Amino acid sequence: MTPAELSQAVLSAVRAVVEAGELTVAVPEQVTVERPKNKDHGDYATNVALQLAKPAGRPPRQVAELLSARLQEFPGVAKVEIAGPGFLNITLDAASQGALARTVVEAGEAYGRNEALRGLRINLEFVSANPTGPIHIGGVRWAAVGDSLGRILRATGAEVTTEYYINDAGVQISKFGASLQAAANGRPVPEDGYVGAYIVDIAKQIVDGHPGVLDLPEAEQLEVFRSAGLTLMVDEIKRSMEEFGVHFDVWFSEKSLHDSGAVGQAIERLREQGHVFDRDGAIWLRTTDFGDDKDRVLVKADGDTTYFASDAAYYLSKRDRGNAVNVYMLGADHHGYVGRLKAIAACAGDDPELNIEVLIGQFVKMIRAGEEVRMSKRAGNIITIDDVVDWIGVDAARYSLARSSTDSTLTLDIDVLTSTSNENHVYYVQYAHSRMCSVARNAAQLGIDKGAAEDFRPELLDSPWENALLGKLGEFPQVVASAAELREPHRVARYLEQLAGEYHRFYDNCRILPRGDEEATDLTRARLWLADATRTVIVNGLGLLGVSAPERM
RNA sequence: GCGCUCGUAGCUCAACGGAUAGAGCAUUUGACUACGGAUCAAAAGGUUGCAGGUUCGAAUCCUGCCGAGCGCACCA
Structure with a gap:
């Protein structure tokens, strides 16, 4: 079961409780489930009871009780506990959790991709x-x-x-x-x-x-x-x-x-919008109408256009080319430009909060x-x-x-x-990938294959290390989605470091391939599924960062 | 003076209002007659700059201080 599926399950539990008249509250659009930091808190936790308590006018733990009863009934949910002020701690059965490995492998390079921004045209400068x-x-x-x-x-x-x-x-x-x-x-x-x-x-x-x-x-x-x-x-x-x-x-x-005359045309278009005025022989844009700290000159008294006029024309060009969101990535020494850039959009009749985003590095x-x-x-x-x-x-x-x-x-x-390698965090991630490739090479040499999907036995992946690794794999789509939403690529890198850590610990504690003259077992194959799934996510994640995933280092 | 951004372990950095604030490096101590030791396990390390406030809950949101960086052109 993926976190997204579990989230849906929690949501339907809320719906069921409301429909049964046990709780009077608006059903939220979505609920968040996350991996708790503390392993004693189950596989996943949700704070939905805490959030619903106030609008429902009921104590959080009482709301949690109602939801817990419904959630218990879901296939794949092994245990639901109420903890602290009203958190719901959910434990999945191993098979349901282990099935994630197959989900990931089968999705391949599509795992982690989503359609949240489908249709949105974004310009990144x-x-x-x-x-x-x-x-x-x-x-x-x-x-x-x-x-x-x-x-x-x-x-x-x-x-x-x-x-x-x-x-x-x-x-x-x-x-x-x-x-x-x-x-x-x-x-x-x-x-x-x-x-x-x-x-x-x-x-x-x-x-x-x-x-x-x-x-x-x-x-x-x-x-x-x-x-x-x-x-x-x-x-x-x-x-x-x-x-x-x-x-x-x-x-x-x-x-x-x-x-091309675009600068002159831009000034005319802004004039039509009513924010251009003449003063002291120069032509100005009244950016103070929209929060800028002073008005800006478009054409100097000597007839030359300013850099700011080019900025305005450039912004209009981006919009004319169909870009709904225009992201500007500026150095800290240019943070003073934010106000005037937003004002250009506003003067052009756009919504500065939607059409312009400025990131400061x-x-x-x-x-x-x-x-x-x-x-x-x-x-x-x-x-x-x-x-x-x-x-x-x-x-x-x-x-x-x-x-x-x-x-x-x-x-x-x-x-x-x-000089050193350990403070190069990229090596930690790449090394995890190389190790997996090495295992895959050894498996091939031994004639061992992870086998067909229908023979995969997810319930065998029941150790704490496998559970932790599976849980981490499940987080990837949400990590990508929030990195996109918040415009913060570093979230992907930090996630990969955590994932690599889980893999290294799994590798250390869970022998994948048979040793000596042992035979390959269902557990061998199940762990190969898990290793393949991990490799898939590391490749996909490094790909998002434009970093290679070497098979040998 | 006004404005923006930032103050988190000795250092470099994480943590979309959630439970005991996490990693790596450095320090100390363990683990290869097993798939790559660029690894793993453990110890130690914190009043999240300071003081208030908001609420079930604050490193995170608000206010005020302190400190750092950077901006405040008819320059580009």
């Missing part, structure tokens, strides 16, 4: 770092988290578009081009320009690819360096992302918004040799995505960045992640 240099560590965090979130939302039925916004229109790109030009000519980098080995490299590539460029007039030279540099840098970022296992469906050019600190590795573009010692991958590999990098909530600042110790 993340990283979007200026193409004036390599992706640094803050962007890498979003690459790992954002890509994983995309996978999780897709597994929940949503239609997801992942998107990278290229800031290719502003003065930063001009400075970038000027820096390249200076480097190519052996001149000092202009004031607040870009420095670093990568600038020299790119400048050289441009000179090699454009013979005679240095003979052109200054202005023409600059244009070559600007546009060729942009192309090279964006290609470089794309390559880094793909190597990191992160694919963007759309690379959206800010410049294209200007070239706190900073990532990296430590090596006990000291923080400071990133500074000026000093040229930035930590880039390629550095991180070189040091610890894609799997460890993605996993370490995705296993924590983006709400918390993260400190990664390079020495720990490179």
Whole structure:
């Protein structure tokens, strides 16, 4: 029996009690059942009696009594106990619990997927770092988290578009081009320009690819360096992302918004909505109507449009392309944008609470040799995505960045992640998978097969370790669903660590394959079903994180 | 000054208002003549920054302090 099925059983018990007139209360939409932390509290627990007590005007334990009587009658339910203030602690019989292994194996890669967000079109924009240099560590965090979130939302039925916004229109790109030009000519980098080995490299590539460029007039030279540099840098970022296992469906050019006239049209559309006004020779959007702390300029007095105007046009583009939910993943240094982004949606006549979601990622600190590795573009010692991958590999990098909530600042110790293995939690999970593959190889060599589904004897999986592992397997769909709903991929990683732990303990206490000249038994086969089910969930879960599940390590 | 985010074991981090706040690392002690020891078992480690409040129940929600990070442009 899966937790979802048990939840339905509890719900029907509530319904039965109400229909019998034993309780006067509105039947809830759904009830939660969860694995209690304490094993003495049964296989599953529900707090539904506590929640119904107040509306029903009855003591919680009395409500629990009524529900308990009904629940006892359900097939597969072995025992129901009332505990504490009114929790219902439910114990399943071993066969009912063990059947989960077959459910999981038969569902295969579909296990954990659901349709909760079917039909919802979600746009995920993340990283979007200026193409004036390599992706640094803050962007890498979003690459790992954002890509994983995309996978999780897709597994929940949503239609997801992942998107990278290229800031290719502003003065930063001009400075970038000027820096390249200076480097190519052996001149000092202009004031607040870009420095670093990568600038020299790119400048050289441009000179090699454009013979005679240095003979052109200054202005023409600059244009070559600007546009060729942009192309090279964006290609470089794309390559880094793909190597990191992160694919963007759309690379959206800010410049294209200007070239197509979309920025001007956006301003007109906002004006029609009545939130645009002129003051001091500039054109403004009255974002204070919707909670922003000050109004924002769309067109400056000198006629240039602002970055904010591009933001507005970009948001409208996302909406025009059919995205109902638009998720922005920003670094903590951009949290001040939340108000104005939401105000854009409101000014456009949308619902800012529904159509825009902003996730803020706190900073990532990296430590090596006990000291923080400071990133500074000026000093040229930035930590880039390629550095991180070189040091610890894609799997460890993605996993370490995705296993924590983006709400918390993260400190990664390079020495720990490179040298020891035990603080690389990803290995703990991957090792569990490798062990299962090893068992499967050994079984094949011995000519042992888990057998047909109808011969599977789930009731044999009755030890505490098997019970714990089965219970954990049952939680997976709910973990995926809440990770999607809360936009928190780290829940999947934490779950996998718990699952791997249950597997390791099961492996230690429950011999799967026969030893020596023993014969394979029904128990052997039942445990192979369980191991296969676990492997399925680990593969599916790691897949949601974009992390590999190696068969050997 | 105003605003946003965050204060949890020595360290790095978990915990959708639920029962005795959990993992890993580090420390101490055990387990391979058995499927991979990158494992397992056990000990020790906490006034969840502080003080109030809300309720059957608070690390979680509210208020006020304290501390940390980051923002408050006709910059991008």
